[in-house]
Amino acid sequence: MKIAVQREDFDLGAEVRAISKNDKIGAVASFVGLVRDVRMTLEHYPGMTEREIGKIVDQAAKRWQVMDCTVIHRYGELAPNDQIVLVAVASAHRGDAFAACEFIMDYLKTRAPFWKKEHRAGGGTWVEARAADDQAADRWKQGER
Amino acid sequence: MKVKLLFFAALREQLGRPTEELELPTNVNTVAALLDHLRARGGEWGRVFAPNRSVRAAVNQDMVQSEARIKAGDEVAFFPPVTGG
Numbered sequence: 001m002k003i004a005v006q007r008e009d010f011d012l013g014a015e016v017r018a019i020s021k022n023d024k025i026g027a028v029a030s031f032v033g034l035v036r037d038v039r040m041t042l043e044h045y046p047g048m049t050e051r052e053i054g055k056i057v058d059q060a061a062k063r064w065q066v067m068d069c070t071v072i073h074r075y076g077e078l079a080p081n082d083q084i085v086l087v088a089v090a091s092a093h094r095g096d097a098f099a100a101c102e103f104i105m106d107y108l109k110t111r112a113p114f115w116k117k118e119h120r121a122g123g124g125t126w127v128e129a130r131a132a133d134d135q136a137a138d139r140w141k142q143g144e145r
Numbered sequence: 146m147k148v149k150l151l152f153f154a155a156l157r158e159q160l161g162r163p164t165e166e167l168e169l170p171t172n173v174n175t176v177a178a179l180l181d182h183l184r185a186r187g188g189e190w191g192r193v194f195a196p197n198r199s200v201r202a203a204v205n206q207d208m209v210q211s212e213a214r215i216k217a218g219d220e221v222a223f224f225p226p227v228t229g230g
Binding site for chain 2: 051073109116130
């Protein structure tokens with residue numbers, strides 16, 4: 001398991017290869033989030049961020065077969081099209097890998113202490129939390145999947 | 146008792162500080178009581194911690210509800226709902 005909160009960019013291929021080395025692994029599902037439209041600054045709570053992501057990964061590993069997992073989230077200054085976040089889950093079969101990857105991403109959006117500030121021509125604006133993100137995380141509680 | 150406060154994102158900017166060491170009266174021993182205590186400073190503190198504003202709290206880096214207890218030496222953080230990912 002690898003959890004990293006860093007300024008630097010990451011290489012999806014290298015990260016996927018790093019969790020594909022066990023010959024019992026038959027599936028790796030990955031998600032990469034990108035900056036859309038506008039330059040932004042990402043702030044986080046050092047220490048708590050890593051802990052929260054760790055808790056989310058632990059929950060996923062109780063629910064699905066997670067043979068290995070990497071979560072990388074960037075902070076600092078980011079430009080349109082930059083990579084922000086990577087979640088990659090390795091499992092024996094695709095069902096567990098897909099589900100765990102989406103679960104981790106949905107909870108990360110509502111639990112991990114990151115805040116985005118968008119920089120437009122008129123100045124900086126803190127992004128408001130979206131109810132749709134809470135609903136996406138809540139789906140996993142209601143046993144809909 | 147002494148606690149360490151941390152503020153993030155919009156709260157940090159509005160309050161003009163990322164962190165503060167604070168000596169609390171002994172009866173201020175929950176997150177809710179601490180919020181009242183800070184609100185009583187007035188001005189920007191009253192606006193940032195107004196009851197209709199959505200503020201999240203963490204004690205020693207665990208998310209908590211307002212009834213959570215606080216004790217000497219705790220790290221108490223206040224921040225807006227998160228927007229990462």
